[in-house]
Amino acid sequence: MSDTFFGGIEGGASVSTVVITNGNGDILAEIKGDGTNPWILGIKPCLSRVNDLIKEALSKADLNNNIKLNGLGLSLSGCEDAVFCKTIETQLKELYPELTNDVTIVSDTLAPIALACESGGAVIISGTGSNSLLMNPDSSIKRCGGYGHLLGDEGSAYWIAHKSIKICLDHIEDFNYAPNGYSIDKVWKAIKEHLKIETVLDLLGEFYGEKMEKSRIASLCKTLADLANTGDKLSQWLFGEAGKELAKLVQSLYPSAHKLLLKENGGLHVVCVGSVWKSWSLLKEGFISQLEYNKSNRLIVQEFTLVVLDKTVALGGVYLIAKKLNYNFPFDYEHNYKKLFHYVHSH
Known part of the structure; x- marks a missing residue:
């Protein structure tokens, strides 16, 4: 089984994680790269990135990067529809026929369950x-x-960051005031420093111009968490709402x-x-x-x-493809979570 190799990818909007394992369940390499959401990138650019990430991971595992995987499991954000997933699987096999013998593509919601829950x-x-x-x-x-x-993303980093910006904007313009009389000073200062802006009008370029980048806005959430942990009431309220x-x-x-x-x-x-x-x-x-x-x-x-x-969610992709192939993989559910x-x- 040492000459059997599987790949798994957890593909988010901002970051992707890749693992390569052997048939014994040993993780030979784990790397991180850019996001692999096919709706954001387009299918072909997404699959090109998948191919590049697998090659990079094989090299890190000290394997020939021309090795053909026995199976590849992709757990990608945006892949909710089964027909859409089949379309991507078909294109992957056509564009990169030497990458893997078999592939399964599912939503990023399925691999975590596969990794932690044997029965669902x-x-x-x-x-x-x-x-x-x-x-x-x-x-x-x-x-x-x-x-x-x-249309959604409630409770996410983007949602928290966007809500903080909207509260400050409304408060500054006397449209709606911050909840419970909380001061916006620290949050507004953090927003300006994070986005490198000076006025509320500068927000237009961040949300409607070419600079608009969801992950950049979402990354403000880390600063808001730091403020909340040091006692800022508005930041604490934002996380409570999330x-x-x-x-x-x-x-x-x-x-x-x-x-x-x-x-x-x-x-x-x-x-x-x-x-x-x-x-x-x-x-x-x-x-x-x-x-x-x-x-x-x-x-x-x-x-x-x-x-x-x-364990990395990318390993859930390996679990999924191993199950699809009825391969005797050493699934170890109870040690994968706390x-x-x-x-x-x-x-």
Whole structure:
């Protein structure tokens, strides 16, 4: 099995992670590169980047970069539609026939579940953008979100950053004032320094001009987290609101969960993926308040456990392609994650 090689890619809007493993499950190389969302790049440029990333990873693994992989699993943001995924798979085989013997392409929501949950579970992604999905043991799926910054991305880094900018803009122009009388001074200063602007009019170029870059705006979230951790009330409020949005995703998915998933130790397992979850201490209060506030029967969530991965999501791509090929891969679910938070509804 040492001469068997698999590749896996976690492709976000901003960053991609690539792993190469052998048939024994050993990770031979792990690298990071630019985003691989086919909606943002276009299919052919996206696949060109995929090819380049695999070649780079093979070289890092001290393998001949002309080796043909036994299988490649791509978990890409934007790949929600099965027909769209098949189109990309076909084009990959046509454009790069020597890259891999077989390929599977799925949404970036599926690989985290594959890595942490043997029988199914849920995932909530909150990075540059946001998305969520529930996979049941019978392969039935419930989705919520994943529609990009114009139609969704609630609770994401972009959403938090955009909300901070909008609050400051409205406050400065006396249109709406910051919540609870909070000062905007530190947040507005951080926005200006991050975007390298001086006035509110300079925001036009950031959002409507050629400079508009979703990931650049989203990266403001890290500075806002730092402000929140040092006591800035407006920044803390922003993360509390983001926590509420992420809890709504749990409320959306939970009623569709199979009873076998609900009976697992700790209830439904929800895999948390993305940089925003690193600020769980800032999200937690708003997250819990959303779950406790809405008491309608449809939205009552009885029990679940948030888990975070100890292994790269790209390894989930390897799990997916190995399963597709019925390969005897050493799947090791319980060592791939750790618990973040356990919730039980207070009656």
